[in-house]
Amino acid sequence: MVLGSKTKPKKITVHGSNEKDYNLLIKGGEDLRLDQRVQQLFAIMNRIFVEDSSCENRDLNLKTFKVVPMTYRLGSFEWVDDTEPMRVLINKEH
Numbered sequence: 001m002v003l004g005s006k007t008k009p010k011k012i013t014v015h016g017s018n019e020k021d022y023n024l025l026i027k028g029g030e031d032l033r034l035d036q037r038v039q040q041l042f043a044i045m046n047r048i049f050v051e052d053s054s055c056e057n058r059d060l061n062l063k064t065f066k067v068v069p070m071t072y073r074l075g076s077f078e079w080v081d082d083t084e085p086m087r088v089l090i091n092k093e094h
Helices: 033-051 053-057 086-093
Strands: 010-015 021-028 067-071 074-078
Touching: 033 053, 033 067, 033 074
Parallel strands: none
Antiparallel strands: 010 021, 021 074, 067 074
């Protein structure tokens, strides 16, 4: 499935050797190393939230997903169901 954004990312399904299907978003034209680093930062923040009692009591948690840069202009994202593009969310608010 080709998605309708500027870079035309593609959703693919990969059938694993464990007989499970995995959905991925393949994106080209951008360096995804920054996206990968942001997800790593979010994972560290989640560990801090768990260790801090005031954060843990408020059930703070950042949703993370896998990012795999393959080249400086191509990579994959773990597919996350039930998400919306930022522009859709902004349009709903206005």
